[in-house]
Amino acid sequence: MATNEQERASSREFWMQAAITYGYIFLWIFLSAMVIMVNKYVLTYAGFPFPISLTLTHMAFCSTLAFVLIKAGVVETAHMDRSTYVRNVVPIAALFSGTLWLGNAAYLYLSVAFIQMLKATMPVTVFLVGVLLGTEKYSALYAANMVVVAVGVAAASYGELNFNVLGVLFQAGSIVTESFRLCLVQLLLQARGIKLNPVTTLYYIAPACFAFLCLPFSVVELPKMLKTQEAWQVPSGWLLLSAVSAFALNMSVFLLIGRSSALTMNIAGVIKDWLLILLSVTLYGSPVTSLQLCGYGVAFLGVCWYNYQKLQGARQQPAPARPLDVEKQALLSPTQRGGRE
Template sequence: MATSEQDKASSREFWLQAGITYSYIILWIFLSALVIMVNKYVLTYADFPFPIALTLTHMAFCSALAFLIIKAGFVDTVHMDSTTYLKNVIPIAALFSGTLWLGNAAYLYLSVAFIQMLKATMPVTVFLVGVLLGTEKYSVLYALNMVVVAVGVATASYGELNFDLIGVIFQSGSIITESFRLCLIQLLLQARGIKLNPVTTLYYIAPACFVFLCFPFTFIELPKMLHSDGWRLPGGWLLLSAVSAFALNMSVFLLIGRSSALTMNIAGVIKDWLLIALSVMLYKSPVGALQLCGYGVAFLGVCWYNYQKLQVRRLVEG
């Protein structure tokens, strides 16, 4: 009788924990999609074609909220001296600024669906940059895997019905800066034993990003805003975008704490396909058969690459 009660209690606990984990996954997918779709709407349909200003709004909001959370004692901060901050955090913040600015700018020219397809090249650029900086070891198998992904994305680009070179350049720049940022995190922070959760990351990096973005904003977008009447300030949408971006960072923290890298990768695949579908349904983005075929090839290449990386990690940890 006691064993039966223990089994029932154990079963209830299992389903409870599983429910919490899947709730976090759904929340992360929802917030990821929300941030991207809202940003696309703000920049393309809400008469606010200013990606740097949008990114500045995010950084200001996230900086203020992270500061309040840490000062209130809800999250412990990582104490960092000025030398460490300047040498390790500032370069990462500069690259993160570029990632956000260029990535948001791409929404002015490309559909959400096509941008998600271009993002499939992220493992390729991370691998190449990693080999360049010494965080990745060159492997013929990995290299062939990257060729498959590149061919798939090239096919998807060829099949894009509303191809725009400027948008592709912006998105490619965002992917490259993000790849360098991820590799520098390994070199500058993890190598020194500095571990930042999403709140402390925003606490240290968001203010620096804000400062970096002020320079291009002053020379590129501010003159346009001052000398043009063809725009309006969508305050509610900007607030929703900033709140969603901050919530997305928190959901990443929650999900990483309860799941494996494999779960994150699977959730990421679901998110990408969902965004492509939403782009077609909400913004009427044209997606051709050749484009889907190319993305399918790239998608399989990314899945195989992630599987290989997980296998290597398990061997190392085992």
């Protein structure tokens, strides 16, 4: 009798934990898609074509909320002296601000669907930057995977009906800066044992990002905003929704990393990417050709095989405990991580 009760209790606990885990996955997919779709709407359809200003509102909101949470004692902070902050955090913040600015700017010229296809090149750039900075070892097999991904993305680009060179350059710049950021996180933070949760990450990085973005804002966007005051408006409600969603996305990434394996996160990322393509076609009428889908399918298979090889390698060579699981974080696309639009 006692054994049956224990089995039932164990079964209830299993299903409860499974429900919580899949709830976190659904929440992360939902928030990630929401941030991207709202940003696209604000920049393209709401009469506010200013990606730097949009990113500044995110950084200001996240900085303020993180400051309040830490000063109120809700979240513990990692103490960091000025020298460590300048040498280790500021370079990462500079790259992060570039990632967000350039990534948001791409929405002015490209569809969400095509941008998601271009993001399939992230493993290629992370691998190349990792080899350059010494965080990755060169492998002919990995390099062959990268060629497959690059060919697939090239085919998807060739099939894009509304191809825009400037938009592709913005998105490529975002991918490159994000690749360098990921490698520097590993070199500058994990190697020194600095542990930052999502709130403390925003507490330290978001203000620096805001400061970095003020320079291009004052040179690029502010003169344009002043010159065309009657041609644009501030969609305050949409901007607030975008900022709240971006902050919530940071929290959901932390929850997901804590409860899921890298493989689960990768599968969830695939579902999110295909969902965004579908939403882009459905909500914004983005044209997607058969050649694009075939090319993206080839790139997708290359990325899956690359991730599988990375996971197999990680299992064969157990690493010591680290403050943050880089492998899990690297499997998420740039718009799925911290702000991470």
